[in-house]
Structure formats: structure tokens, C-alpha cells
Amino acid sequence: MSETLTGAQLTVRLLERQGIRTLSGYPGGAILPIYDALGQSTVIHHVLARHEQGAGFIAQGMARATGQVGVCLASSGPGATNLLTAIADAKLDSIPLVAITGQVPKAMIGTDAFQEVDTYGLTIPITKHNFLVSSAEELLTVIPRAFQLALSGRPGPVLVDIPKDVQMQAIEVTDWPAPGKRVAPPPADARAISEAAAMINAAKRPLLYLGGGVVHAGAAQSAVELAEKASLPTVMTLMALGAMPVDHPLSLGMLGMHGAPYCNLALDECDLLIAVGARFDDRATGKVAAFCPQARIIHIDIDPAELDKIKTAHVGIAADVEEALQGLLPLVSENSRPGWVDRVNQLKRQHPQQFPDQEQTLSHFGLIREVAEALDDQASIATDVGQHQMWVAQAYPLRRARQWLTSGGLGTMGFGVPAAIGAALAEPQRTVVCFTGDGSILMNIQELVTAGEEQVNLKIILMNNATLGLVHQQQTLFYGERLFASQFKTLPDFVKVAEGLGIAAVDLTQAENPHRALREALQRPGPCLIHARIDAEQKVYPMVPPGAANRDMIGA
């Protein structure tokens, strides 16, 4: 049976057919036909953000928590430009996102029409792929294809720009396309897999180096199995935290600029590095020439362009990392490697990560410890960007893949609150905690209104040092203590702000018993801002100076 539908109705129907039940957006003139159609949908819940960037990060939060595609909507012009940061963030962290933007009518494109911007041109370098749709018929192929592209291979953001006249164009639809799904990549090269297994079996001091790709591929369990079978001490990138429980005996935690001292030192000694879904980011490797100087390298990644990009691999395997790990497991011999494991444990004892002031609730590490003690592994943990992010990465006992939402590649301040809202919308059964700072929270503070409106179970821990901590830290360490533009002379009353924006707030600094006040706030359902003043002189240690070798850590 055929139906007559507009491009807008078609788009909404295709989203429904993709299984989308929640999406986030912000309306405006050029996307009103789609909003009109969306208003008629009985299955899709539209979350009205208070800024398009917030909508983008809410969609990202849903995607990061579940691995499914997140969808966000915005209008043309400023709506589209406001989305850009969230799209670029998704690109750098390989997050499946479909962003749909309205565009001025086709006949007006290129005339500097009201709210016209070249959304297609602007998003070329920050999307995996993008479309400017020129007819309603095209939507039948473009929308499923956008989902397929976002999920297949290395995941990433896809933008679909739809001119207003295309949204209003009515067409007859008889056949519906199949929803876009992940397409499996070509199988891993069996010879390379057996070569890699032989290298692991022959290695004396191998290390497993896990990246975000392990989380994206759902390969965390296989990675842990491989580590256990062959006794591979394991380091994780910021994006991989949670893939192996940090308190697993083989875990060396996070590597790199703010990695644990023993972790970076172990990397210096390894003779084989097995990189899985990791991309040798500069914050992870430090000075590349000095990274794992004695090691041969096995590199497994779904993106062939990552192989040999930064470090030449002795064996490079372009494959789905779960499939590759499953291929490796039977070929890798059980080996307890007592000498190497003992050496790594010795490094752990001799060069531990320090957690100063951890016993005091009102300190950076104290707040993290208290939150972790109050919650179990079912809680999801988001962060903003800055000192608090690194402290949480160092100290929070992450034990579950997809438990951890953080802006790794782009390092976007303002990510935390909306991404955490998205995670809470996607998995309402969980408590979602967002650690943030007084700089970051102001970058998307308006989304507290959204959190209140949706009544998400979100607890925001605001570590307030009245300072842009990482800037302050770098100015102190590397710019002759010339502090400039990094200390806030004026700060809002965050408790009043939160209450004014419609969510509960607690000030631990004023509380008689901060420990109890924190516990109570975490247990109460719904959104809550939990404010605590912390010491501005605290640094993130250790720190590898930018461009230095990872062995040269300050404060280790």
C-alpha cells in the first residue's frame, strides 16, 4: 500500500524504523517541518536541550552509554554551527552520531539567506561522512545509510542537511528501506593473527595496550581473557578505562601524560606492545621516539589508516578487534610469566600513584573516593574536562566498559553535564555521576534546566577551585608562575544557580557533615548539584611535560 508523505514525515518514520525512541534537539525555522512531523510521532521522545551543543552532547551521551547511534536535531545557520563542537568531539572519540540539520530552501542556498550557512562544507572535516539531501526520495537511501555509516567500521558522526523544501516535498512511498545496520568488516588476516600469537608467545616482557576501540567493539571481556591467559600486564588509554577493572591484578591503569608512574615505567621496559583499538595519541605516548623504545609492536585496529600512522607496527592487523582477539585467544599459550609479572608488581610498589588528602571528604581525591564508596559498578561516571577529569581517571575504580563517559580526543569543556544527561536518559535504571569543575560547568550550564525538566537521575559533583586548573597548573610549571586569565575573580553562587535553573543543590562546604550530606544527595533520586570548594594549589601529578618522554614525569 502506498502512502503520500512529506520529506519531514518520511524522516521521522525512518528514525522510528531505526528504533530511535529518544533524541535531542532544538527547533528553528528551517527544521520546523520535521518538528511538526516529530510532534505527531507517538514513539519518539524529543528532549528539548537549551542550546544545540547541549543537544549534540545529550545524543553523544546516549551513544556512549549504549553503543547505539545517538540522534540530534538542529536548525540551519546558528543551530548548525552550535552543533559543530559536539560533532567534532564525536569524530575524535569515534562515537556513532547522526546529526540532522535543517537548511534554507534549495533555491535560496548560496544567496546568504537568513540563517544560511554552508553546513555541508563546515562539517566535511569533522564528520565521517555528510549529506546535503536534494529530494525527498533521496531520504529513503540517505537516512538508513547515515546509520549504517555511523555504526560500521570505525564509528563516527554523520551529518544529514535537509533543505526546508525537501522536508515539505510530498512523495508516494510504497516500499520502505531496511534500517541501516552495522556492516561487518572484512575478516582478520589469519596469517597476521598467527604471527601476532607467535610474537606474544615468544615475548619476555609483553604489555597489552587497550584503547577506546576495545569498548566500541564490545571486546573488553576478550581483552581481559587474553591478558589473563598470557599474563599480559595491561595499560589503558583514557578512552579505554573500564575495559579491564582497574583493580584487576594485571591492570596498570592509565598510561601517558597523567598516567600512573609505574604504568609509564613499565612501558619503558616492555619488549612487545600489543596495541588493541588504540591510536598512539600524543597524550598517551609522550615523545613518540621514546615510547616503548625496546618494543616490537602488534597493532590491531578496525581503521587501516591508524596502522603505521604514528608508530610502525611489526604486525599490523586491520580488523574488528573483538574478532581479532577471538582469533588470538586459542593461539596464545598459557604463560604465568612470573619474572615479568613480579617486575611489574615491583614497579607498582616502588612507584605508586599518590592520592594526597584522600581521607578528607572535601578534597579532590576525597570526593572521588567517597562517591565511589557510595555507589556500585552499575553507576555511570561522566566528566567534564580539566584537572577533575584527570583526577577521576586516576582514582575512580572503573570496572565496566561503557561505565565511563569522557571527552578524550577533543577535550571539550562543557561535555560533561549534557553527555551525562544523555547517559541517564538512555539508561534510566542507573545513577549517573558527572564530575565537573567551575570552568567546565559554565560552558553548558543551561542544560541544568533540561536535567530538571527530564528529571534524570544525575548527580553533578562540582569541584570548585575558582580556577582553570590545568591552565593554572601549566602556567605554574612551564610559564614561570605567571598566572594570567586562569583565576576567576568573580564566580556565580553555583548552589543558587542550580536551584534557579530548577534542580536540587547541596553545598558540601557549608554542610555540618559533608560525608553524610554527600551520601544523602547521591541516594536521593533525580538531578542534584553537589558543590564543594577544593584547593586551587592541587596539581594533577604525575605530569609528563608536553613533548617530553613518558619516563620524564614531574611529581612521580
Add this chain to the structure above:
Amino acid sequence: MNAINRNEQTAIARAVLEIDVNNHAGVMSHVVGLFSRRAYNVEGILCLPLAGGEQSRIWLLVNEDNRLPQMLKQVEKLEDVMAVRRHGGDHPIFSGLESYFR
């Protein structure tokens, strides 16, 4: 040509890339954008549709550079790119056009 004179230009090793792409608006931007974001100059561009008009072939003349292998991988990843072939700088496609650039 920046500060490089014509003699120096001819001394630099060149590569010619032959790229089969879907023929629609924006594809050229995707391809050359990968070069421009790396401040990697494209010395020559030639593009015409292939028979049928569904696809085009882009010919690029670029300087040899140790970034070129990574560039080729990035070009291959583009959704609208079907195939990439690398030729030596002496490929006749551009030298045949020299009479138009005097």
C-alpha cells in the same frame, strides 16, 4: 609557488594520484580538504566525469612527502572514493597539459 622557484619545483619528486569517485557536488571538497588541512599543497588538479556520468576521475599532482602514504589511506577511507592509484611524477596526464600553462 611560495618561495620555491621553477627550477627547484622541477627538482622536487612528484607523485600523480588517480582517484575514482562518485560524481556529485562536494566530493572534490572532501578529497582536497584532506590535503589542505595538513597544509599539503596540491600542485595540479584535473577532473572529468567517466562514461555514464555516475563517476568521475580526479587526477592530482602532488609533491612526494613522507606524509603521502597516510594521505592515501585517508583518501581511501572517504565514502565517495572508489579507488586510488599512485603513479610516478612522470605520468603523462599533466605533462600533456603544459601547453595550456604558458
